[in-house]
Amino acid sequence: MKELLLGNEAIARGAWEAGVKFASGYPGTPSTEILETLAKHYPEVDSQWSANEKVAFEEGMGAAIGGLRVMVTMKMVGLNVAADSFMVFPYSGTNGGFVVISADDPGMHSSQNEQDNRYLALMAKVPVLEPSDAQECKDFVKLGLEISEQFSGPVMLRTTTRLAHHKGLVELGERAEVPQRKFTPDAKRFSVPIYRTLLRPGVEKRIANLRDYAETTPVNRVEWRSGQPGEPPTQGSVGFVSSSIAYQYAREIMPEASVFRLGLTHPVPPRALKEFCAAHETVYVVEEGEPFIEDQLKAMGITNLVGKSIFGVIGEYSPERLAKAIGLNVPEKPDFGKEITVLPRPPMLCVGCGHRTVFDSLKQLKVTVAGDIGCYTMGALPPYEASHTTFCMGASISTAFGLERAGHERAVAIIGDSTFVHAGIPALIDAVYNGSSLTLIILDNSTTGMTGQQPHPSAGKTLRGKPAPKLDLEGLVRAAGVKQVQVVDTWQRKDVARAVRSAVGHDGPAVVITRGPCMRLPEMKLSERGERPYFIDEALCTKCDACFKVWCPAITRTSAGFPIIDPVECTACTVCAQMCPVEAIGPMC
Ligand code: SF4
Ligand code: SF4
Numbered sequence: 001m002k003e004l005l006l007g008n009e010a011i012a013r014g015a016w017e018a019g020v021k022f023a024s025g026y027p028g029t030p031s032t033e034i035l036e037t038l039a040k041h042y043p044e045v046d047s048q049w050s051a052n053e054k055v056a057f058e059e060g061m062g063a064a065i066g067g068l069r070v071m072v073t074m075k076m077v078g079l080n081v082a083a084d085s086f087m088v089f090p091y092s093g094t095n096g097g098f099v100v101i102s103a104d105d106p107g108m109h110s111s112q113n114e115q116d117n118r119y120l121a122l123m124a125k126v127p128v129l130e131p132s133d134a135q136e137c138k139d140f141v142k143l144g145l146e147i148s149e150q151f152s153g154p155v156m157l158r159t160t161t162r163l164a165h166h167k168g169l170v171e172l173g174e175r176a177e178v179p180q181r182k183f184t185p186d187a188k189r190f191s192v193p194i195y196r197t198l199l200r201p202g203v204e205k206r207i208a209n210l211r212d213y214a215e216t217t218p219v220n221r222v223e224w225r226s227g228q229p230g231e232p233p234t235q236g237s238v239g240f241v242s243s244s245i246a247y248q249y250a251r252e253i254m255p256e257a258s259v260f261r262l263g264l265t266h267p268v269p270p271r272a273l274k275e276f277c278a279a280h281e282t283v284y285v286v287e288e289g290e291p292f293i294e295d296q297l298k299a300m301g302i303t304n305l306v307g308k309s310i311f312g313v314i315g316e317y318s319p320e321r322l323a324k325a326i327g328l329n330v331p332e333k334p335d336f337g338k339e340i341t342v343l344p345r346p347p348m349l350c351v352g353c354g355h356r357t358v359f360d361s362l363k364q365l366k367v368t369v370a371g372d373i374g375c376y377t378m379g380a381l382p383p384y385e386a387s388h389t390t391f392c393m394g395a396s397i398s399t400a401f402g403l404e405r406a407g408h409e410r411a412v413a414i415i416g417d418s419t420f421v422h423a424g425i426p427a428l429i430d431a432v433y434n435g436s437s438l439t440l441i442i443l444d445n446s447t448t449g450m451t452g453q454q455p456h457p458s459a460g461k462t463l464r465g466k467p468a469p470k471l472d473l474e475g476l477v478r479a480a481g482v483k484q485v486q487v488v489d490t491w492q493r494k495d496v497a498r499a500v501r502s503a504v505g506h507d508g509p510a511v512v513i514t515r516g517p518c519m520r521l522p523e524m525k526l527s528e529r530g531e532r533p534y535f536i537d538e539a540l541c542t543k544c545d546a547c548f549k550v551w552c553p554a555i556t557r558t559s560a561g562f563p564i565i566d567p568v569e570c571t572a573c574t575v576c577a578q579m580c581p582v583e584a585i586g587p588m589c
Pocket of ligand 2: 580
């Protein structure tokens with residue numbers, strides 16, 4: 001039976017069919033739907049969100065050493081967080097099959113940088129599988145687990161945004177119940193770091209064995225059309241070496257050319273690639289990201305290559321981009337966008353988002369603010385322009401500390417609750433320990449808002465929605481040594497402003513926790529809360545425009561110049577009503 005599945009859904013299905021018993025990860029586009037699908041449809045897989053990617057990886061590593069088949073998921077920058085364990089795991093090797101999904105994001109659609117994680121795998125000496133369609137997304141999970149068990153090492157399955165979020169027909173199979181492998185304690189292999197020197201040659205041996213495997217595995221396949229194996233190239237003959245979704249583009253733009261499709265891109269098969277390249281006058285190497293395959297081909301002494309010099313390393317590829325680079329005629333596509341008038345809309349916080357009051361108060365205070373990764377990155381944009389740096393998960397606190405050392409005495413760090421749990425806690429402990437007086441604002445909306453409202457340890461529920469112990473953020477920051485800790489309702493703008501002002505003026509580190517659930521959580525629907533949208537009574541309104549200072553997208557203006565609240569959009573957050581000097585705003589009757 002076939003089913004139309006997202007690439008990510010196919011990966012989840014592949015894990016289920018392959019007998020995976022434990023799956024962990026941290027949400028991050030474009031990987032998030034994998035664990036969500038597992039949790040929703042496949043109860044046989046014990047699936048969870050972990051506090052961060054390093055923790056997820058190590059929990060998976062433990063489960064695999066304990067003999068289970070395991071899958072761990074994360075977006076590309078998440079693997080940076082897990083890199084410590086990712087680099088060391090190949091030394092001990094695994095027991096049960098272990099596959100880590102690295103969901104890369106060429107084009108940086110929802111990422112703070114554009115990195116090609118195949119280089120991390122190269123450094124860790126971990127094999128990389130790259131599927132090219134939804135069917136392979138499913139099949140390669142099983143293959144990855146088999147490779148992992150055959151070679152006793154972790155395997156990376158690399159996807160990209162387009163692959164993770166495209167839909168394709170997938171042949172479904174049954175779940176295989178794979179017996180748990182026995183864990184045999186072995187101090188030299190698992191326990192004592194000094195013995196890793198003894199394991200080091202084994203890491204090289206594994207990758208050499210995998211190189212031999214790469215020569216024969218059917219996931220590295222040649223589709224011969226132009227050129228002939230073992231024969232010299234004819235004049236003008238063109239071949240492609242490609243992987244992942246770029247392989248589909250190569251097929252599309254030049255169907256008459258031969259293609260060497262690499263499903264295993266690390267290590268690559270030298271003998272087969274040399275034979276392929278020798279049969280063509282020109283070989284185009286088409287791969288999104290960095291010249292990972294291309295450089296390996298060059299290192300083999302192959303010279304008839306054209307790759308990044310014409311295709312570029314920046315951004316996503318498309319058939320049009322590749323065809324243009326090669327000099328092919330690209331048929332003009334109708335630009336449907338031109339026929340639709342779409343009003344320009346800058347990125348903005350959702351209607352009712354509790355972060356508005358925080359940025360409003362910071363803007364008034366004119367302090368230097370280090371931001372973090374989450375919806376609140378939008379605080380850097382107009383109308384607030386109240387956040388001045390954003391780097392990576394957890395960096396706000398340590399960056400604010402550094403700014404403070406550089407003379408910004410009233411530095412403020414802003415971080416979401418999920419991000420604080422992910423990577424902010426050690427930074428806060430460090431800042432307090434090293435005598436900082438920074439202000440930390442934890443935007444506690446009980447979820448991981450930006451990636452789609454996934455729970456985390458201070459949200460009070462698990463991936464499957466079951467109740468879970470709720471991390472006590474106030475207790476935690478007090479335990480770190482912070483003496484001034486204030487908790488405020490994030491929609492009470494005066495309370496938020498007062499608390500932030502007090503924290504910034506405090507002599508010593510201070511924490512403000514602004515609390516109020518993300519408006520996208522299902523329980524925050526007006527109907528669930530039993531509340532009514534707000535409206536503006538024109539009979540009372542003086543057109544003072546104070547309510548517009550909330551910058552709420554639900555408030556617009558009538559032709560008569562009065563403000564008006566869209567009742568469908570309004571979340572009854574009350575912030576505009578708090579602004580009105582004549583109490584013209586209130587709930588609908
Ligand atoms: S998703 Fe939640 S946290 Fe993000 S802007 Fe919307 S309401 Fe705010
Ligand atoms: S704040 Fe009140 S009085 Fe002023 S424009 Fe808005 S609704 Fe009218």
